[in-house]
Amino acid sequence: MVPSNPTRRTVISTALAPIAARLTAQPGPTRVERWGLFELTLSGPSNGNPFIDVPFSAEFRQQHRSVPVDGFYDGDGVYKVRFSPDAVGEWTYLTRSGRPELDGKQGTLLCAAPSASNHGPVSVRNSWEFGHADGAPYLPFGTTCYAWTHQPDALQQQTIDTLRQAPFNKLRMCIFPKWYEYNRDEPRLFPFPRTAAGVNDYSRFVPEFFRNLETRITQLQSLAIEADLILFHPYDHWGYALMPPDADERYLRYVVARLAAFRNVWWSVANEWDLVKGKQPADWDRYFRILEESDPYSRLRSIHHSVVMYDHSKPWVTHLSVQGDEFSKTAEWRTVFRKPVVFDECKYEGNIPKRWGDISARELTRRFWLGTASGAYVGHGETYLDPNDILWWSKGGLLHGESPRRIAFLRAVMDAAPRGLAPVAGAYYPCIAKPGEYYLYYLDYHQPALADFSLPADARFAADIIDPWEMTTVAAPGTYSAKFQLKLPGKPMLAVRFRRLA
Template sequence: MAGEPSPAVERWGVLELELPGPARDVVFSSEDGRCFASSSFPDGRGRHLLRFMPDAEGEWTYEGPRGVAGSFVCGAAGEGNHGPVRLDGGGSGAGGLGVGGLDAEGLDFRYADGTPYRPYGTTVGEVDEATVAALASTPFNRVRLRAPEGEGLEAFEQRLAELRDLGIEAEVRLTRGHDIPSVVSRLAAYRNVWWCAPEGAERDPDVLAEIREHDYGHHLLTVHGGAKTDFGAPWITHASVQHDEVRAVGVLTDQLCKPILIDACGAEGDAPTPEESLPAREMVARIWEGVCQGGHVTHAESYGPRPWSACGGRPTGESVPRLAFLREILDATPPRPRHNPAYYDASTIEVPGAYLLQYLGPHRYPSRRFTLPGGPYEVDVIDTWNMKVRRLPGAWTGDFEVPLPAEQYMAIRISRA
């Protein structure tokens, strides 16, 4: 196939080539001189395929063993294609709404084209067509799922493409049973892929080297474990934590200075185990609490003999519409809010001098006092369970007290007018 022209592909799209045999280290070169190596994989039907995700417009060339050589043109990204998610290192400045706050680099995510990204996650089991269709009507833009071992990868990658077209990121959990070089080479061309390394991989440099070697696109990469897991290694882009106390987010953020995702804090459901039989109010409360500690908390559901988080299908619990409401609140938040530990009795994120969101959880506070610089501000009282927002009249400045209905699961939003 020397010199054979290939079809055009969009930026961050998937170029697929059929090769005459297995080939490692086919080198792709961009017009600006950057080079990336990709390897072929068997597709289960006797073919050897090679995939590549170009990250820049213009002409690309490739060359490898067995006479593999050619070129293709990379065009502009299509509508809705923002590229893979990366870490965003922008800071928000020091100080808070009068009381100081945390600022750190790399605590946020963005797409490769610079568009901000905030994960709203869920854990699913089998990702079939019904599951993808269900996800299209949920607030979730990130799913945690496990790649099948052996056969089943062809159907799995079709589901990845469908999730990509819906704007949903997929954190693919790898296991010790996977042929990691083949799986990573096969899936790395999908821009919506994140990697979750096999259990214990933070202590196994060989496994990590395999993932990095075959992932030319440098997708986000993590391990999943308890709070004592060593998430500090530089190759870990974000922490995927198992912890039922979501207020640990603030502490972990201070320690690691990287995004914290509580990916297993329990599940709404009726399973026989305590961690998988949470009432919906508790599931929603944990997610609000973790978000207002400056992190991200992943939803899970475990009802019936085929629960969503084990088998896919369709979520049936009461959490999902309330998480859609939370997403509406957070999507209207200014960029890069930070947890402010000064509000020790109520989880709080803020954008200094401009915005504050405070979650009161199970406490029935009759009022809350704030001292804010400048002003004026607008104040909203949010009923997180009943999904209602009540704007308090007037312009608020200086030192003031916000009256509350003394009910559980309320939040306060303060925005510069």
């Protein structure tokens, strides 16, 4: 029963309840679904600085497997360790700590089959694709709300309500607050204790800050939205971009201990890493290595750039996070890096006085289709002027643009397509295909009344003419094979789809 006037901590605990199996004094093993979240809570010392002074971890075992997991201090003498089991059956655990009240605690949890909406975490499949752990496909259609979790509670909830009706299944978001145009507000909560004079205590954390973040990650998970968490960024007003190396590492390990067990978490090491002054390329390599060694689930890892791309060939990078609209380079990058290419930022639909935030809905729709037909994944953002400076790209709230409906239409087209699509080398128009079965061309600015195509001669194909802006699909009469000309409406920005007939 929730109290009539619940505290913020009670509200957060209630939000986590559907996915967290809390250990209390109860008989028998705790049950948790596969890829769900098991949480062990223990009481321990609160004197001194428990964030540094009290090591705490647990080892989870199933048959011959052993998974070590770091715990964390949650304030007020409370210690937690979270675990996301990836295999059905019985697991045992044993805690380890230098403090006797936290050391040697044993228990059992029973991992049950996942619920219908739980497809497991997303990982890279077949070099260039993504997929869920249960085999379900995953095609990212993302958006960006950098600082939405640093806004008033009502605005955060409005963002969730908007996402519930939107087509997006990935959200780029910063852990640290952001200081930039249209976003010059002091947040209510900070990740570290901070004096009135602006001095941060990097040796401690503010658990309430992270509990709010966990609530929002949980809400995103309920909407089947991946939380692409940005760990560092250059738009700083509080000193977080210039923390000393030991504080950087402590922050990363604390974040991983708290958040890695949420199955919808991805790690974006930085937004515009090359603009973070005072850090060298070796620092970013070190951050990736810390994530690799501390994250027991190997969640997806990327790094976003402004001008200078990070070396995506390094083994700890799971996929490319690109800023720009050079979709013609997708095939080259796929070949060189053999990793998925995600254009997380290809400029935003909006009307602010910035070139990166003033493209039309038609242009953003075009970029989604062009990027998709080039073999990449494309992300959305929106920056319409607002009298209260509530722009979706930073603070969330409401969507005002016309592109989301068109993105939903494209997502439906791609959800119906077979898996394993790849760009066709040398195609006259950008095309992704599963050769012999499925072809999707995007004609971009071209407006032919007749277009030449070539398909396998030993099969018959149906043709569809797709208007991405009007969101219509019209079947062309007849069937097609070998070389032929297809009659088209003679207007730009159309797509043509060929599907093999049985």
